[in-house]
Amino acid sequence: MLRTSLWKNSFRSDFIEYLIAVTVIGATGAICFPLRQIIGYQSIGLILLMMIAILSLFLGGWPLLLAAVLNVLILDYFFQEPLFTFRVENLHDLFANIADFIIACIAIILITRIRKSRAFLIKSKENQNILFNFLESLNDAISISAVVEIAQQSLKKQFGLDSVIYLKENKGRNLSDLPLGDTLLHTHAGFTVASSLFTDALAVKDYDQGKPGEGMFWFSLRDSRDLLGVIGVTLKPEQKDTELIMQLRSYITLLASTLGREIIIETVREKEISAQSEKLFQAILNSVSHELRTPISIITTAVDNLNDIHTSSDPEKRLQICNELEFASLRLNNLVENILDMSRIESGMLTLNLQYCDIADMIGSVANDLKSELVGHQLSIDLPDSLPLILADISLIRQVFLNILRNAIMYTPLGTAVEISSGKPEKDMISVTIRDHGNGVPEDSLGYLFNKFYRVPGSKSGGTGLGLAIARAFVEAHGGHLNAFNHPEGGLSVSISFKTQN
Amino acid sequence: MDKNRIKYKVLILDDEAQIRRLLRMTLESNDYKVFEAGSSKEGLQAVTMNHPDVILLDLGLPDENGLAFLRRVREWSAVPVIILTVQGQESVMVSALDSGADDYMTKPFNSGELLARIRVAIRHSLRIDESPVFRSGALEVDINSRVTRLNKEEVKLTATEYSLLLIFIRNAGKVLTHSYISREIWAAPYADNAQILRVHIAQLRKKIEVYPSVPEILITEPGVGYRLKMLPVTE
Numbered sequence: 001m002l003r004t005s006l007w008k009n010s011f012r013s014d015f016i017e018y019l020i021a022v023t024v025i026g027a028t029g030a031i032c033f034p035l036r037q038i039i040g041y042q043s044i045g046l047i048l049l050m051m052i053a054i055l056s057l058f059l060g061g062w063p064l065l066l067a068a069v070l071n072v073l074i075l076d077y078f079f080q081e082p083l084f085t086f087r088v089e090n091l092h093d094l095f096a097n098i099a100d101f102i103i104a105c106i107a108i109i110l111i112t113r114i115r116k117s118r119a120f121l122i123k124s125k126e127n128q129n130i131l132f133n134f135l136e137s138l139n140d141a142i143s144i145s146a147v148v149e150i151a152q153q154s155l156k157k158q159f160g161l162d163s164v165i166y167l168k169e170n171k172g173r174n175l176s177d178l179p180l181g182d183t184l185l186h187t188h189a190g191f192t193v194a195s196s197l198f199t200d201a202l203a204v205k206d207y208d209q210g211k212p213g214e215g216m217f218w219f220s221l222r223d224s225r226d227l228l229g230v231i232g233v234t235l236k237p238e239q240k241d242t243e244l245i246m247q248l249r250s251y252i253t254l255l256a257s258t259l260g261r262e263i264i265i266e267t268v269r270e271k272e273i274s275a276q277s278e279k280l281f282q283a284i285l286n287s288v289s290h291e292l293r294t295p296i297s298i299i300t301t302a303v304d305n306l307n308d309i310h311t312s313s314d315p316e317k318r319l320q321i322c323n324e325l326e327f328a329s330l331r332l333n334n335l336v337e338n339i340l341d342m343s344r345i346e347s348g349m350l351t352l353n354l355q356y357c358d359i360a361d362m363i364g365s366v367a368n369d370l371k372s373e374l375v376g377h378q379l380s381i382d383l384p385d386s387l388p389l390i391l392a393d394i395s396l397i398r399q400v401f402l403n404i405l406r407n408a409i410m411y412t413p414l415g416t417a418v419e420i421s422s423g424k425p426e427k428d429m430i431s432v433t434i435r436d437h438g439n440g441v442p443e444d445s446l447g448y449l450f451n452k453f454y455r456v457p458g459s460k461s462g463g464t465g466l467g468l469a470i471a472r473a474f475v476e477a478h479g480g481h482l483n484a485f486n487h488p489e490g491g492l493s494v495s496i497s498f499k500t501q502n
Numbered sequence: 503m504d505k506n507r508i509k510y511k512v513l514i515l516d517d518e519a520q521i522r523r524l525l526r527m528t529l530e531s532n533d534y535k536v537f538e539a540g541s542s543k544e545g546l547q548a549v550t551m552n553h554p555d556v557i558l559l560d561l562g563l564p565d566e567n568g569l570a571f572l573r574r575v576r577e578w579s580a581v582p583v584i585i586l587t588v589q590g591q592e593s594v595m596v597s598a599l600d601s602g603a604d605d606y607m608t609k610p611f612n613s614g615e616l617l618a619r620i621r622v623a624i625r626h627s628l629r630i631d632e633s634p635v636f637r638s639g640a641l642e643v644d645i646n647s648r649v650t651r652l653n654k655e656e657v658k659l660t661a662t663e664y665s666l667l668l669i670f671i672r673n674a675g676k677v678l679t680h681s682y683i684s685r686e687i688w689a690a691p692y693a694d695n696a697q698i699l700r701v702h703i704a705q706l707r708k709k710i711e712v713y714p715s716v717p718e719i720l721i722t723e724p725g726v727g728y729r730l731k732m733l734p735v736t737e
Contacts, residue, residue, distance in 0.1 A: 326612075333610055353593055355725060358700055364715055365722040381715040385704065389697075394725035395592055 017063040024051055025067050029074040041079035045100055048075060052104045061112040068104035072097050127247055130158055131254060138258040145180070147262050151255045152181040155233060159248065165221070166194050167229035167263070173202065175230060185232065190214040194230040201227050210245060219252050223260030231255070284453045287464045291335050295328035302328070334406075338466040341399060342452070345473040352393040352477060356501065359432060360387050362394065363420060366401045373406065376414040382421045388430060388500040396474040400482075403467035404434050404494050411459055412438030412491070423495070429480075431497035440486040449484045468494075509535040510624055513554035515545040515571070516586065517564050525558065528613045534620075542566035549575055555627070556620050557583045559603070561594065569598055576602040582623035586611075592725030599679045599726065606677065606726070622675030622732070636671045638719050639733035641710050643671060650710065653736075657709045662687070666702055667710065670720065670730035679727040703728060 028051045032044045048071045056064055076086050080093045088094045134154050141147040148165055155161045164185040169176040175198045179186035193213030200211075201220035211218045217235035221228040231252060235244075302325045305311045312318050344350050360383040367379055390397075408418045416437040423431040441449060441456055448454045450472040453465040472482040480498040487493045512534045514525050519540070526536045537552050539545040542563050549557070557575070561568035572583055585598050585606040595606050604623050607616055636643040642651045648664065650657050659667065669686045670678065684695040707714045721729050 329610060356696060357724075358704075360715070361700070361704070361722050362724055364717050365724055367716045368718065368721055379716070383715065398724050 014060060014062070017059045018066060021055060021059055021063040021067040022070065024055055025070045025074065029078060033078055036079055041075070042096070044079055045075050045096060049100055049104060053107060056107050056111045060115075061108055064108040064111070065105070068101055068108065071104060072101050075100070127250070130247075131250060134158075134251060135254055135258075138254065141258070141262070144259065144262045144266055147255070147258050148180045151231075155251070158251075159233075159244075161233040161235060161248075163231055163233045164190070164216075165229060165231045166191065166198075167221075167259075168198075168227065174198075181231075185216070185234070187214060190216060190232060194218055194232060198227070198230050201230075210249075219249070221252065221256040221259060223257045225260060228256055228259055228263065280453065284464075287453065287455070288335075288339075291464050292332070295332040295335075298324055298328035299332075335464065337399075338403075338464065338470060341470045341474075342466055345470065345477075350473075350477055352396070354391050355394055356389045357392045357394050357397060358387070358389055359383070359397075359422075359430070359498070360385075362398060363401055363432070366398055366405065370402070370405055370409070373409055374418075377409055377412070378415075378417040380417060380419050382419070383432070384422065387422060388425060390430070390478075390498045391501040392478050392498065393474075396477070400471045400474050400496065401434075403471045404496070407463075407467055408434060408436040408438075408492070408494075410463060411456075412436045416491075425500065428500050429497050430500050431495050433493050433495040435487055435491055435493040437491040440490060440492050441484065443486070446484055446486070450482060471496075509533055510555040510620075511535045511537065511552060512620065513537045513539060513545065513548050513552065513557045515539045515542075515548075515557060515563070515568075516560035517541065517562065518560070521560075525616075528617070529620075532617055540564070542568075542571045545571055546574065549579065549581070554581060556623050557581055558586055558616075558620075559583050560586045561591070561598070569594070569601060572598060572601055572603055580627065582627045584616075584619055584623060595726050596679055596681075599677065600681060604676060618675065618732070626673065626676065636674065637735045638674070638731060640712055640736050641719055642735075643667065645671070652710055652712070659706070659709060662702055663706045663709070666706055670728070674730050675732045677723050677727050677729045683727070 025048065028048055032039075032047060036044060052064065052067050052071055055067055059067070073086070076088065076093075076097060077084060080088065080090070080097075082089065088097065134151075137150050137154065138147060141150050144167075151165075152163050155163045162182045162185055164182050165180040166175045166177065167180065168174070175191075175195045177191055179191075190213070193211065193216075197211045197218045197220060201222065214232075215234065215236075216232040218230055218232045221231055233248065235248070302321045305321050306318070311321070360381075363381060363383065367374065367381065405418065412418070418437070419433075419435045421433055421435070423433065445454075445456045449456070450468050451465075452469040454469070455463065455465040468482075468484075475482045475496055475498075478498060480496060482494065482496050484492060484494045510533075512529050514522050514529075514536060516522050516525070517540050522538045522540070526538065529536050537548050537554060539548045542565050545557075545559075545563075548554070559568050559572060563571065568585070572585075575581065575583065582604040583602070585595065585603045586609060587595060587598075587606055588609050598606065604626070605619050607619060634644065634646045636645065640653045642654075643649070644651075645668070650659055650664070650667070665687060666683070669683060680696055680699060684699060687699075688695055703720065704714075707717050707720055711717045711719055719731055719733060721731055723729055
């Protein structure tokens with residue numbers, strides 16, 4: 001598109017330029033004709049030469065050459081004896097004419113050369129600008145797909161070309177058949193051409209030949225380290241010229257080096273993620289297996305002790321062992337409940353069995369259930385009589401309060417208070433806050449508190465980091481929110497808000 | 503224990519052999535005679551042949567839903583049935599209770615609690631131990647003179663509160679579903695009265711509980727109903 005219009009433009013200007021050359025030289029000759037007796041034909045020769053010099057400031061090479069030829073002819077025909085013939089009788093005149101022509105030609109050649117190099121400079125400056133802009137937009141891209149998208153848009157804008165990119169497979173030495181960029185350009189035949197180009201480029205280190213095929217033109221994408229893939233552009237055979245291909249090539253080299261950078265970054269990122277998830281998995285395995293094994297080993301030991309007639313014959317000891325057994329099985333049961341709840345959440349099979357529910361009543365019953373665990377803490381409940389009802393799955397909401405209260409009991413010193421209170425009902429929400437009087441949670445851990453398997457660094461052993469994650473998932477399943485913050489006067493506050501039903 | 507006393511018979515209907523063994527151990531050492539069944543079919547045979555005084559029924563049976571078994575038994579027998587269940591099945595519990603189950607226990611359960619429930623169920627079915635004075639914790643209700651006392655001090659109850667309390671006392675230790683209570687008081691279905699019932703329970707608790715926000719006597723069984731607990735009497 002760009003190139004056809006340029007060509008048309010230069011043709012039109014050429015035509016006008018020839019006209020100007022003929023007119024100017026002709027007119028100068030006509031004006032000088034009556035004056036030939038006064039100033040002499042040698043001076044007129046100089047005037048005409050001067051006109052050519054002036055014309056050379058504006059006109060192109062070929063019109064100027066025409067002007068030079070015309071100049072010599074006019075001089076010979078109208079001004080040199082014998083007049084109105086092209087015969088040259090005077091040797092002096094012949095030399096003058098030849099010199100005239102040669103000077104004109106040299107001027108023309110010089111001026112054309114200067115222009116050409118200027119045009120070349122402008123052109124390369126333009127190319128540089130295009131490349132620079134491309135590079136600048138590429139620098140903003142922070143992923144492979146972003147780079148591909150920018151390259152695609154830029155190729156469309158600068159060259160009017162659509163493009164499709166195939167990258168090398170992560171592992172192995174083959175081209176992945178997943179098209180990037182304009183995926184509509186993906187055809188099986190096109191991919192075959194791309195793969196064969198890729199194989200060629202793999203074999204020869206400096207292979208940078210483009211390859212036509214399937215109505216496209218294919219280039220290898222190679223950065224300084226490695227062959228990355230193949231790009232295909234919708235370049236028609238008739239559009240193809242060396243200059244354009246060279247321009248495209250520098251474009252593609254730039255694209256390749258950026259892509260190479262992003263591929264490396266992405267690989268590093270993937271490695272980091274997998275290392276992290278492995279670490280997380282290990283942590284989960286450690287905490288869950290610790291939590292499972294502890295009560296089991298307690299049970300085993302307790303049973304051994306009961307089997308020992310010396311120990312079990314002492315009623316006090318037996319009672320103690322039985323208490324341990326009971327506590328261990330409760331702990332095991334809590335863990336199993338948590339794991340089951342979590343898998344219910346994870347599997348997306350969480351369906352709510354909604355009923356009207358009185359939060360104060362529910363909290364009372366939870367507190368009653370936790371009585372044995374609450375022995376070392378002072379629980380105070382301060383809820384107004386007229387809390388609005390919520391529509392909720394009662395067993396899930398019970399679990400929410402159980403988990404949060406257990407957390408408060410477990411991680412705070414014996415003898416401290418746990419307070420349950422409610423904020424003022426707002427519009428259609430009510431909130432209940434459970435505040436403990438422990439050491440709170442480090443500010444930078446607060447954000448992770450409800451993450452699955454997260455445990456505050458340095459907290460005492462026991463617990464899997466599931467309880468609060470489950471609580472949040474259950475609350476959010478009801479359209480509510482769960483937040484934790486450190487109370488200004490110490491201790492952790494967990495606030496649960498629910499939608500109310502009227 | 504009175505050696506000459508006739509032993510009460512308990513039928514355990516559970517598909518887990520280990521649970522049956524453990525329950526048998528617990529019950530036999532507490533002077534019950536135990537029969538076992540692992541399926542609904544065996545269970546029905548055992549009910550007809552052995553005439554148990556209490557049935558412990560697990561809802562997850564291999565051949566038939568425990569609920570269906572319950573309905574079949576209820577067609578011709580009023581034997582107390584205590585449901586054994588796992589957590590999170592409150593709605594099933596409610597329908598089991600409404601289909602005639604007497605009580606329920608959530609697994610894993612404390613055997614002391616189970617024995618208490620069995621005693622309550624038998625007492626209710628045989629209508630023994632109906633003393634005119636009910637005592638639980640700090641609460642004392644003299645049914646003949648209609649006087650209620652908390653920590654030896656008389657509390658004034660409204661007519662509805664008193665009749666509500668009386669329903670609980672008559673079913674002391676048993677879980678009562680919302681709809682059962684509504685039917686007993688207002689002879690009306692549950693949905694309309696759930697709110698009103700909640701308010702009455704809250705008011706009643708303020709009068710008969712030492713700490714109304716953490717009730718100990720009139721407790722909530724979330725999603726199922728309420729239960730009047732039999733606590734050791736405080737002096």
